[in-house]
Amino acid sequence: MARSELLINGKLGEPFYSFADDKQRVTAVGWQAWWLAAAEGAPSWKNRQPVFSDVTLDNRLVQQLATPFGTHVGGLWQQVPSAPGNKYELMVEAQAWSSDDVTPGSQVEAGDVNMQIGVDPTGGLDPESPLVVWSQKHQPLSRWETIHLAADAEADIITIYLKSAPSLPKRQQAVFWRNAFLRPVGRHKRSVNIVGSGDTHISLEPEYPHPGEMVTVVISSTREHERVGLLVRDPNEVITAVTTLGKTLDGERHVWRYEFKTQADGLYEIRFVGDRGARMLSLRLLQVARDVQLVPSDASRLAYKRVYVLLPPTADVNWFIAAAKGGFNGRFTIGFSADDAGIGDLGHKHVLAVNPHHWPDVLTAVWFKQHYPGVEFTPLVANKPEDLEAWLKEWLDDETRL
Numbered sequence: 001m002a003r004s005e006l007l008i009n010g011k012l013g014e015p016f017y018s019f020a021d022d023k024q025r026v027t028a029v030g031w032q033a034w035w036l037a038a039a040e041g042a043p044s045w046k047n048r049q050p051v052f053s054d055v056t057l058d059n060r061l062v063q064q065l066a067t068p069f070g071t072h073v074g075g076l077w078q079q080v081p082s083a084p085g086n087k088y089e090l091m092v093e094a095q096a097w098s099s100d101d102v103t104p105g106s107q108v109e110a111g112d113v114n115m116q117i118g119v120d121p122t123g124g125l126d127p128e129s130p131l132v133v134w135s136q137k138h139q140p141l142s143r144w145e146t147i148h149l150a151a152d153a154e155a156d157i158i159t160i161y162l163k164s165a166p167s168l169p170k171r172q173q174a175v176f177w178r179n180a181f182l183r184p185v186g187r188h189k190r191s192v193n194i195v196g197s198g199d200t201h202i203s204l205e206p207e208y209p210h211p212g213e214m215v216t217v218v219i220s221s222t223r224e225h226e227r228v229g230l231l232v233r234d235p236n237e238v239i240t241a242v243t244t245l246g247k248t249l250d251g252e253r254h255v256w257r258y259e260f261k262t263q264a265d266g267l268y269e270i271r272f273v274g275d276r277g278a279r280m281l282s283l284r285l286l287q288v289a290r291d292v293q294l295v296p297s298d299a300s301r302l303a304y305k306r307v308y309v310l311l312p313p314t315a316d317v318n319w320f321i322a323a324a325k326g327g328f329n330g331r332f333t334i335g336f337s338a339d340d341a342g343i344g345d346l347g348h349k350h351v352l353a354v355n356p357h358h359w360p361d362v363l364t365a366v367w368f369k370q371h372y373p374g375v376e377f378t379p380l381v382a383n384k385p386e387d388l389e390a391w392l393k394e395w396l397d398d399e400t401r402l
Contacts, residue, residue, distance in 0.1 A: 007160065009028050011180075015028075031277075032275045033074070047072060071168065079125075079159050083156065088150065089183055090119060093177070096115060099170055099171060115140060115147065117147050118133060118135065134161075193340070201337060202282050203218040208289075217258040234264060307352065310363075313359065319354070350378065351368065363379070
């Protein structure tokens with residue numbers, strides 16, 4: 001069953017924290033601040049850095065962005081797990097004060113505040129990207145208004161954006177956000193294992209725990225992620241206490257270790273995150289049960305054929321989109337993990353390794369033969385994403401390969 005709450009701290013309320021001890025960047029845990037700098041030579045009032053803070057409104061703490069006597073273009077973002085092809089609906093409550101008067105919430109000579117919500121279906125962190133799907137602009141002056149948006153995910157991670165862009169400098173220039181809610185629409189599938197950038201993945205010991213057992217979580221990545229932590233949500237969506245066991249360096253890989261205790265039966269969500277939950281770095285789902293009938297870890301439910309387009313660690317979202325377009329008709333699996341590409345007791349496994357020379361250790365057929373016997377390995381070199389898309393379509397047209 002899909003969770004009803006995908007966001008961390010969707011209420012945009014307590015607790016709040018100061019990013020890097022910056023008192024001008026106090027945000028709700030689970031969210032990160034963003035803003036666009038003023039253009040060179042712009043007036044001093046235009047596109048200033050907002051002051052992010054918590055404020056009591058209607059008897060509860062909510063998120064505020066303020067630029068008195070100025071304007072801004074900015075807001076908050078959070079990355080969340082998704083599944084390509086799923087549609088997601090986002091709803092957020094917004095309010096703004098815009099006035100030349102000092103009375104809180106007055107609308108004397110009010111200006112447009114242009115509040116929007118957005119979704120980057122590829123999980124990017126550039127609010128100016130043309131890939132971001134934005135809602136219409138809203139002007140919820142001195143009242144709460146719910147903004148709606150629906151978008152289709154194109155990757156295992158999507159990014160949620162909150163944005164305001166007041167048009168005129170006002171004595172009162174503040175916007176408020178609360179009660180963000182993200183839900184899947186219609187039939188919904190979940191990503192059981194999300195491998196993040198830098199081949200960031202999660203290993204668990206034991207893999208099939210009983211309630212009451214301790215679980216050790218090992219995170220491994222080729223990247224040195226900063227300001228990281230582990231978030232574990234139990235089957236009731238309650239955050240579980242986690243003990244940090246430290247960080248080490250294993251060759252060229254960075255390794256973080258954590259530990260938590262299971263309680264109830266059910267599905268646990270384990271997120272490796274940065275910036276107090278705003279950045280999604282990797283994810284695993286863990287089934288905890290008292291009595292389980294285990295399927296061998298390398299056995300699949302059906303002996304189907306699988307073609308796996310294996311992208312190198314250097315590939316960006318443009319390569320992912322090209323692989324998706326090129327292999328769409330064949331419903332190819334796309335990923336960044338050589339282990340995921342090789343695992344599975346399937347009738348036919350074919351790995352199309354894109355630019356294998358871009359891996360720290362060049363991927364070869366010998367490597368797969370040693371670690372995952374039975375894999376058919378095809379290396380391919382593409383200079384740009386468009387070449388990859390064309391090659392996959394041409395390869396797919398040759399039915400004798402499938």
